[in-house]
Amino acid sequence: MKQLNKVPIPKKENIRYDLVSEVAFILSDKLIENGSTIEEFLSDKANLLALVTQTASIIWKSGNYTKKDLVLSKMEIEEIALISRNIFEFIKINKKESVQFKPTLKGYGIIPDLEADISIDDTLYEIKTVNRNFKSSDLKQLFIYLALRQVSGNMIWNYAGLYNPRKGTYCKFNIKSMVSNLTGGLSPNETFENLLNSLDRDIQIDSRF
DSSP states (O other): OEEOOSSOOOOOTTOOHHHHHHHHHHHHHHHHHHOOOHHHHHHOHHHHHHHHHHHHHHHOTTOOOOGGGGOOOHHHHHHHHHHHHHHHHHHHHHOSSOEEESOEEOOBTTBOOEEOSEEETTEEEEEOOOSSOOOHHHHHHHHHHHHHHHHHTSOOOSEEEEEETTTTEEEEEEHHHHHHHHHTSOOHHHHHHHHHHHHHHHHHHHHTO
């Protein structure tokens, strides 16, 4: 694990971390697309409300929220700006050719289509905006994304990694080498197909009970 951002963002009280993290991620995507600055976007009340409304529909899928829930506090707006700024710095340091937010991954069996977080050149990154170190469950989620892309026949990533804009840390690994080390020499294609078949069976079994 390496330290990248010079300004870690410690957790504060009275911050809705799920909302703040997702708003910052979507904001970063929008700014890459339209070329605005963080300050310009967040100072526009209409843009900010539209952004928060979009985010709320993603993280609160039941629709169980009110207009009051869409109002950000000053501390939340400041934290969104800091997280987004760290994401921008991460992209700037790592990007040579291309960046894509939320690359779509075709489903497998009864596993539905999914969206990963961010693809930078030939590397897929999972973003975890949390106040903890990376966990094995973070890697499991990343491996599922890699597996879906591997068996789809589309362009595959050579590298993958995890990035935490709150702590400013990241890790990156060669997919083929990692898979070989974990499986005793199996290829990524064989390993990922086995993983998806196993998950597909588990989902089918769970759905029967």
